[in-house]
Amino acid sequence: MNAIQPLLFKTDTSEINESLFAAIADDLYTQGYSIRPAALPEELSMSLSQYQLEMDEQRFKAAGIGRGNDYLKNEFVRTDEICWITGKSPAEIAWLNWTGDLQRYLNSRLFLGLFSFESHFSHYAPGTYYKRHRDAFKGEAQRVLSVVTYLNSGWGNDDGGELVLFNDDSDTEGTKVVPLMGTVVVFLSEDFPHEVLPAQRDRYSIAGWYRVNTSVAEKVDPPR
Numbered sequence: 001m002n003a004i005q006p007l008l009f010k011t012d013t014s015e016i017n018e019s020l021f022a023a024i025a026d027d028l029y030t031q032g033y034s035i036r037p038a039a040l041p042e043e044l045s046m047s048l049s050q051y052q053l054e055m056d057e058q059r060f061k062a063a064g065i066g067r068g069n070d071y072l073k074n075e076f077v078r079t080d081e082i083c084w085i086t087g088k089s090p091a092e093i094a095w096l097n098w099t100g101d102l103q104r105y106l107n108s109r110l111f112l113g114l115f116s117f118e119s120h121f122s123h124y125a126p127g128t129y130y131k132r133h134r135d136a137f138k139g140e141a142q143r144v145l146s147v148v149t150y151l152n153s154g155w156g157n158d159d160g161g162e163l164v165l166f167n168d169d170s171d172t173e174g175t176k177v178v179p180l181m182g183t184v185v186v187f188l189s190e191d192f193p194h195e196v197l198p199a200q201r202d203r204y205s206i207a208g209w210y211r212v213n214t215s216v217a218e219k220v221d222p223p224r
């Protein structure tokens, strides 16, 4: 059953978002990343969390005792399970609206030229991880800005699963982020290596990327 109505999201949160977006823009300008606890509107976090849990349950049932078909094969680097967000539910639509607002705000403040956005739910089962990586590589203009948000209510000191954001390749310590409900992390995709430490319990999140328009003569990106 899907109890979430689109009307739920019509409340005017634009002022709240505006000060949050301003803080994110300032962080990006000064340090290239932003870590903001309790940033995603609570209503939105709760409905995304509920939606992901329901979806997970259905896929788990469908897969019998095994894992779903789209369980990632590259187990050396990452062992999470993902599901792309396409706008197929009110919760997904509300998320795309929020990330769209952030995109417009950052474009107007920082002239980033963010053109499109893609994102997926991730589920890290106990013992799973995502080893140190970058989301984009210099010279391959694609993912410009990474956005992550977490959908876990409560997270203990021993639960693991922290995101560790490193300043550069020589940084071995990094900054740890606890994957608590509503925390939003935004960073320049090319600049910050990062990893997800092994989680000791189910860890739910959304990872997304803003891209610039990569049109070249033989390949034209669709206009918005």
Ligand SMILES: O=C(O)CCC(=O)C(=O)O
Residues within 6 Å of the ligand: 122, 130, 135, 148, 162, 163, 194, 195, 196, 205, 207
């Ligand atoms: O879930 C996270 O904290 C980060 C995930 C990540 O790095 C990715 O999906 O590229």
Ligand SMILES: [Fe+2]
Residues within 6 Å of the ligand: 133, 134, 135, 194
């Ligand atoms: Fe990543």
